[in-house]
Amino acid sequence: MILHIDMDAFYASVEERDNPSLVGKPVIVGGSAEGRGVVAAANYEARKYGVHSAMAAGRAKRLCPQAIFIKPRISYYAEISRQIRDIFEQYTPLVEPLSLDEAFLDASGSEALFGSSAEIGRQIKRRIRTELNLVASVGVAPNKFLAKIASDLRKPDGFVVVEPDQVQAFLDPLPVGRLWGVGKVTGQVFDRWSIRTIGQLRQLSRETLDDLFGSSGERYWQLAHGIDDRRVTPDREAKSISNETTFAEDIAELDILRAWLVELVEQVGRRLRRHDIKGRTVDLKVRYADFTTITRSMTLPEPTNITQDLLNAGVELLTRRLPSRPLSVRLLGFGVTKLDDSGRTQQQLFDQPDRQRNQELDRVADQITAKFGKLAIRRGARLEKEED
Numbered sequence: 147m148i149l150h151i152d153m154d155a156f157y158a159s160v161e162e163r164d165n166p167s168l169v170g171k172p173v174i175v176g177g178s179a180e181g182r183g184v185v186a187a188a189n190y191e192a193r194k195y196g197v198h199s200a201m202a203a204g205r206a207k208r209l210c211p212q213a214i215f216i217k218p219r220i221s222y223y224a225e226i227s228r229q230i231r232d233i234f235e236q237y238t239p240l241v242e243p244l245s246l247d248e249a250f251l252d253a254s255g256s257e258a259l260f261g262s263s264a265e266i267g268r269q270i271k272r273r274i275r276t277e278l279n280l281v282a283s284v285g286v287a288p289n290k291f292l293a294k295i296a297s298d299l300r301k302p303d304g305f306v307v308v309e310p311d312q313v314q315a316f317l318d319p320l321p322v323g324r325l326w327g328v329g330k331v332t333g334q335v336f337d338r339w340s341i342r343t344i345g346q347l348r349q350l351s352r353e354t355l356d357d358l359f360g361s362s363g364e365r366y367w368q369l370a371h372g373i374d375d376r377r378v379t380p381d382r383e384a385k386s387i388s389n390e391t392t393f394a395e396d397i398a399e400l401d402i403l404r405a406w407l408v409e410l411v412e413q414v415g416r417r418l419r420r421h422d423i424k425g426r427t428v429d430l431k432v433r434y435a436d437f438t439t440i441t442r443s444m445t446l447p448e449p450t451n452i453t454q455d456l457l458n459a460g461v462e463l464l465t466r467r468l469p470s471r472p473l474s475v476r477l478l479g480f481g482v483t484k485l486d487d488s489g490r491t492q493q494q495l496f497d498q499p500d501r502q503r504n505q506e507l508d509r510v511a512d513q514i515t516a517k518f519g520k521l522a523i524r525r526g527a528r529l530e531k532e533e534d
Contacts, residue, residue, distance in 0.1 A: 147263035179207035318345030388481025396474030426448035427481030
């Protein structure tokens with residue numbers, strides 16, 4: 147069984163925990179509503195007004211004028227994320243982080259020590275609450291896809307177990323939009339066929355789905371039948387390290403996309419450095435509103451785990467290597483492949499003084515974050531960026 151553990155409104159919940167006077171009030175973590183800020187997270191009180199992550203802060207302010215805006219403390223959140231991961235790793239080494247606030251775990255090999263996977267999920271959820279005073283939603287299921295849906299089904303503070311013999315009973319009543327990859331355009335196709343639930347979709351043949359969606363048809367057929375063969379892959383064993391985010395609302399503004407890219411790059415860089423791994427090829431993934439997905443890659447002169455090196459390449463791919471399209475972006479992803487953990491000293495092909503300075507900045511930032519997480523260490527173009 148696979149666990150998907152997702153922290154509820156993570157950034158906002160951390161701020162509420164540290165400042166109890168915020169509890170019960172709409173809280174938005176992000177940039178200034180007066181500048182070109184972006185919503186990084188919103189608590190459930192703010193979400194009642196239609197506020198969501200990736201929304202322009204100015205619009206969020208119009209939707210919820212009484213909201214309390216707080217600048218993100220990404221380094222602090224990263225430190226708390228490490229504390230959460232420490233709890234995970236006391237139960238299983240098979241932890242695959244997706245971002246600061248969610249991860250997949252495979253606890254099958256630990257059941258003899260700690261009980262069933264469901265019991266392990268309950269223990270982890272309880273420890274996060276008692277030790278960190280935060281709330282996680284947990285899904286336990288036979289594969290990643292099902293576990294992810296399960297964790298999201300009863301948020302906040304959810305706990306859902308899908309037994310192997312209950313997969314179709316679990317999936318069939320759910321709206322077809324729960325399937326990965328079903329966006330606005332795909333949903334319109336399903337509407338024309340009067341397909342509202344996963345159970346209705348499951349009645350379609352593979353051939354029909356192939357005709358409707360081309361290469362994506364096979365994936366929809368598998369997901370509708372609860373099939374997902376991907377295994378949980380820890381960072382150290384991965385052939386690539388990546389992170390991506392699907393926006394609640396499509397984004398057209400390049401400044402906002404760059405701000406999100408910064409956070410994705412920093413998370414990937416920290417994961418590389420945590421395991422003393424470097425990568426040579428940088429990948430950018432963009433999914434547009436019509437669900438067209440484009441990837442672009444750049445091979446660097448040498449392997450690196452320096453955030454600034456990765457960010458420079460990511461910005462180049464985002465701003466200069468993508469085709470000109472009028473559509474907004476639905477998903478943004480950043481990853482590093484061709485990983486190297488040999489530790490060999492490579493010939494320095496980058497500008498040496500700048501490279502050494504950036505390496506030292508990463509080292510100090512990682513060190514301070516590990517020891518003094520409450521200190522805010524911010525990179526210039528991050529989510530709270532208001533000037534450019």
